Amino acid sequence: MAALKSVRGQLNRPGGVNLMLVMSGSDRNKLLRQVNTNGAPFYGSQISRMPPLRQDFIDHVARLIAVQRPELAPVDTKTLLEAFESFGQRPQFFMEALGQALSPLSGLDTRFEAAVLEAARRRQEEDEAQMESEFLALKPLERAVLWRLLSQGPRFRPYDGEALRFYREKIGGPVTAQKAQTALESLRDRTPAPVWKSARGEYAVDDATMHRWFEQRVRAGRWPLAAR
Numbered sequence: 001m002a003a004l005k006s007v008r009g010q011l012n013r014p015g016g017v018n019l020m021l022v023m024s025g026s027d028r029n030k031l032l033r034q035v036n037t038n039g040a041p042f043y044g045s046q047i048s049r050m051p052p053l054r055q056d057f058i059d060h061v062a063r064l065i066a067v068q069r070p071e072l073a074p075v076d077t078k079t080l081l082e083a084f085e086s087f088g089q090r091p092q093f094f095m096e097a098l099g100q101a102l103s104p105l106s107g108l109d110t111r112f113e114a115a116v117l118e119a120a121r122r123r124q125e126e127d128e129a130q131m132e133s134e135f136l137a138l139k140p141l142e143r144a145v146l147w148r149l150l151s152q153g154p155r156f157r158p159y160d161g162e163a164l165r166f167y168r169e170k171i172g173g174p175v176t177a178q179k180a181q182t183a184l185e186s187l188r189d190r191t192p193a194p195v196w197k198s199a200r201g202e203y204a205v206d207d208a209t210m211h212r213w214f215e216q217r218v219r220a221g222r223w224p225l226a227a228r
Contacts, residue, residue, distance in 0.1 A: 001034065001041035001042070002041050004021060004041070005041045005042060007019060008021065021042075024050070026208055027204070027208040028047070028049070028208075029153050029154050029204045029205075029208070029211075030196070030198075030204050031047055032047060032154050033154070033198050033200070033202050033204070035047060036154070039200055040200075052089050053084070053089055053091065054081070054089075055077070055081060057084070057091070058077050058080050058081045058084060059077060061080065061098070062075035062077050062080065065102070069102065072112065075113065076111065076113040079113040079114065079116075079117050080098075080113055080116060080117075082117055082120075083097070083113070083116045083117040083119070083120040084120075086117070086120035086121055086123075086124050087120045087123060087124075088124075088209055088212065093120075093123060094116070094120070097115075097116045097119040097120065097123075098112075098116050100115075100119070101113075101115040101116050101119070127209065127213070128213055131209075131210055131213050132225060134194065135225060136225055138187070139183070139186075140170070140171045141167060141171055141175065141179060141180070141183040142183045142186055142187055143170070144166065144167045144170035144171055144175075144183075145158065145167065145180060145183045145184050145187065146187060146194060146195065146205075147170065147224070148163055148166050148167070149195065149203060149204070149205060150205060150210065150211060150214040151214075153204075153211070154204075156203055156204075158180055158181070158184055158203065159177040159180055159181065163180065164176075164177065164180065167180060184203065192206070192207075193206055194206055194207070194210065
């Protein structure tokens with residue numbers, strides 16, 4: 001990143017842009033770390049939220065299916081959209097399920113749209129169950145640190161006074177900055193690691209879907225998790 005910034009500075013002059021960089025990513029918190037502080041490699045650059053794929057994407061897919069498999073027309077776009085949203089609007093998982101449902105070897109005895117929706121619901125349940133299981137498998141202080149990271153996002157400061165008070169409240173005992181650091185590094189050493197660390201020492205949840213999982217549970221009044 002620093003090298004790209006250096007090249008940009010050398011090639012671009014007032015009134016003449018010879019190098020323009022456009023970067024994209026699905027994790028807004030990680031992208032913000034490239035632009036929002038003086039030490040960030042692209043400090044001052046803009047981040048724009050691209051509109052998520054919605055009905056127009058599903059309509060496009062439905063048109064392709066109708067052309068290639070006319071016997072399946074008309075395509076139930078409402079059900080496909082519901083499936084796509086259940087996949088977290090992630091095209092790779094949606095297209096994989098769609099390909100399996102349309103395969104001549106699928107052996108379906110129902111419409112392919114219903115099979116894609118069922119696959120989406122299964123995937124969502126499996127993802128949520130895995131995140132819940134992995135969270136509950138953590139040690140109490142590790143859970144508290146990850147909880148703080150999920151709730152704070154880019155505002156996360158692992159060792160400030162408020163964070164240490166938060167950890168103490170959640171585990172019911174004293175927590176030093178050293179203990180919090182050990183817990184944070186333990187999270188990064190896990191496989192798969194739930195926490196990502198930038199080269200400048202900033203932290204984020206490695207999988208952005210965990211943020212959605214956490215926020216949905218908070219809204220539904222199903223947080224904090226209780227061990228079964």
